[in-house]
Amino acid sequence: MKARSDKGSGVNAIRGAIEAVVGRENAFSDPEKSCDYGHDEFSLREIACEPELVVKPGSAAEVAEVIKIAGAHGVPVTPRGGATGLCGGCVPVCGGLVLSLERLDRVLEIDADNQMAVTEAGVRLSAFSKAVEEGGLYFPPHPGDESAMMGGLVATNAGGSRAVKYGTIRNYVRGLEVVTPTGDILRLGGKLEKSSTGYNLMHLFIGSEGTLGVVTKATIHLITRPSAMRSIVVPFETLEPALETVPLIMKRGVVPLAVEFLEIEPITLTEAHIRKKWPTKLGTTHLLVILDAATEEEMDRLSEAVAEVCVGKGALDIFIADTPSKQEEVLAIRSKIYDAIKAGTVEILDIAVPRAEVAGHVRKVREVAARYGMWLPTFGHAADGNVHTHIMKARYEGGQMVPVPESEWRDKADQVREELFRDCRERGGVISGEHGIGLVKKPYLSLVLDERQIELMRGIKKVFDPRGIMNPGKIFD
Ligand SMILES: Cc1cc2nc3c(=O)[nH]c(=O)nc-3n(C[C@H](O)[C@H](O)[C@H](O)COP(=O)(O)OP(=O)(O)OC[C@H]3O[C@@H](n4cnc5c(N)ncnc54)[C@H](O)[C@@H]3O)c2cc1C
CATH class of the missing domain: 3.40.462.10 (FAD-linked oxidases, C-terminal domain)
Incomplete structure (x- = not known):
């Protein structure tokens, strides 16, 4: 694993303020604990980076406060779910904070009448599926590693083998709560099957790999279990x-x-x-x-x-x-x-x-x-x-x-x-059907997307993240 990057050396200046928001026990840099937060499931560990500071907020409000503090000092923030990703997406390559969503681990509601679940981002797929089944309903998407978290699934637009009949995660997200890189909390969509109400910002966050903001909550459409x-x-x-x-x-x-x-x-x-x-x-x-x-x-x-x-x-x-x-x-x-x-x-x-x-x-x-x-x-x-x-x-x-x-x-x-x-x-294909671009596939993006498309993506990133603090170094430079 690479030593701590010195690019985000502003961390020392903000550590006290961050501890005041999340509690000292939820902000740590001790290498024995933090080295587990420097990699995902991509097999070559040479892309791993030891985090400067791991932060575990307990609510969307805490996420927003942490991001405001980091933003004011230009400190990078790398969101992290279950770290089952396969392209280095949650690796803190530019230093700064690793923002682990693991404490946001509650399924808040199974709404049988509307066939919807409301879940926090740090709920693991295994726990989510269990809660849904206990509620008598069914969540079809099934990416291969059940320790992935719901926020990570949304951030990568995860697929899995059942996508042929039921589609990817995108087909199931109806609402999101996200914290933007400027620290605003947005509530997008809802328990709705339809919306033609302006640009669909919610869909922009799905598959954005943590580069546009942090997903803290999701409203998920469910179906009746096939018998x-x-x-x-x-x-x-x-x-x-x-x-x-x-x-x-x-x-x-x-x-x-x-x-x-x-x-x-x-x-x-x-x-x-x-x-x-x-x-x-x-x-x-x-x-x-x-x-x-x-x-x-x-x-x-x-x-x-x-x-x-x-x-x-x-x-x-x-x-x-x-x-x-x-x-x-x-x-x-x-x-x-x-x-x-x-x-x-x-x-x-x-x-x-x-x-x-x-x-x-x-x-x-x-x-x-x-x-x-x-x-x-x-x-x-x-x-x-x-x-x-x-x-x-x-x-x-x-x-x-x-x-x-x-x-x-x-x-x-x-x-x-x-x-x-x-x-x-x-053959008219794409280099990632479900894992995302992350760090590893970044050099190849221009093979399948023309420069104008990448430029527009950069423009969107700039609108949401003018300081460039949110998961920098991923998808494109
Ligand atoms: C054995 C195995 C089988 C797999 N099978 C499949 C499969 O069939 N289909 C499939 O699609 N994938 C599969 N994957 C890949 C992986 O499980 C998915 O990409 C999954 O969606 C990642 O979720 P995670 O919580 O582990 O995210 P992480 O690995 O932690 O992060 C992935 C990306 O999402 C961002 N992110 C994480 N949480 C948030 C959040 N709350 N807000 C904003 N950004 C966030 C990170 O910054 C990073 O860019 C497999 C992986 C393994 C190891």
Whole structure:
């Protein structure tokens, strides 16, 4: 981890004032405690920075006071949620304060009549989902790490596998309370399904990665829980027919809850990692199709349609996980792939391309992998066109992950990333479908956005944050 930056050396001058707002116990710089606040889940810890001061406010009013003090002294403020981000978004690269939202951890209301929840920003996804279920409702978005916080999900416009049917977090946010970089508290939107009342500032904050202000509260739209759910695993001999099947399923009029594609190697490693069994080892590429429906009859109809399309494209078999325990096993393996290969991962890309371009993009990944002699396991949310290629510092050999020397991956990792970003641009895609730009993808933004768009974004940032204190160094310079 990099030593404390000296760029934000104004911190010493404001420390007393900040302690007076949040209490001494909620402002600390002791390296033993604060070093946990200098990184996120991006695997190369060389981007991590030791925070100058970690501040844990207990209310929106305290957030506003802290920001006013920091702003008056030009001290940077980096908002931090669950730190599950994968692009260095909450890393305090310019020094100053790390503003952790962890004390804003209450679900304030489950409003069954309006099908809305009101939550503070520091509530973890796991706790939020539990509160919603206890209230008899359902929150469809499900990004892979449940320790992410609701404010972080909003700030990154998180997606996850269920986006194909239900969309990303943006589709669920109806209201936000935000503290601007000038210390104003804005209440945007509400328990409303419609609004044509001026510019929609709320949507500007969704996906702004903490660069426009701090989310302190969110009003979230909920739905009625679907009564039937079923997972179908479909092995294919090769990549192409598997991925070409996905647009055909959608064309058939079936909108699954999720369609994931997986390669056999990460499945094998994850089975060993969590001691659970995937239903089949046939072929090289598998589709995991998850369906939801209001009735069992509807579920049978959807399953048959999916099976028919898959068989028509040469599926080797169809495995239906229709009991809760079989479903749990399949979903556990899918969600633990990250853990199983984390030790060998340099970076997880989250390129998004039009759905029908996924097969072509993954073919390109394989060609690049062969040319550079690297293992680039690739899986993802196939029906959303969202592809997670893992750039690895390990190779796959005999069912094991074997580390490779740094000299064999370091430079190649940059070249691979750039080649794949260029391929995504040629296919009309974007370099981030759900994780955000943060620090790590910043140098590549101009590959997919023209200079005028970036200039307009800079202009918006300046309106909200004239002093440039809010999460500086992220998205663009
Ligand atoms: C195993 C694993 C699986 C994942 N799967 C998915 C997935 O399927 N889909 C997906 O979209 N993502 C996924 N992610 C990425 C990550 O979980 C999401 O980006 C998540 O939304 C980050 O939330 P967080 O609370 O951890 O935010 P952090 O990492 O703390 O911060 C992320 C960004 O948001 C800003 N921020 C945080 N809180 C606030 C706030 N209250 N106000 C303003 N800005 C704030 C930060 O400054 C930073 O820029 C995965 C990560 C892991 C480790």
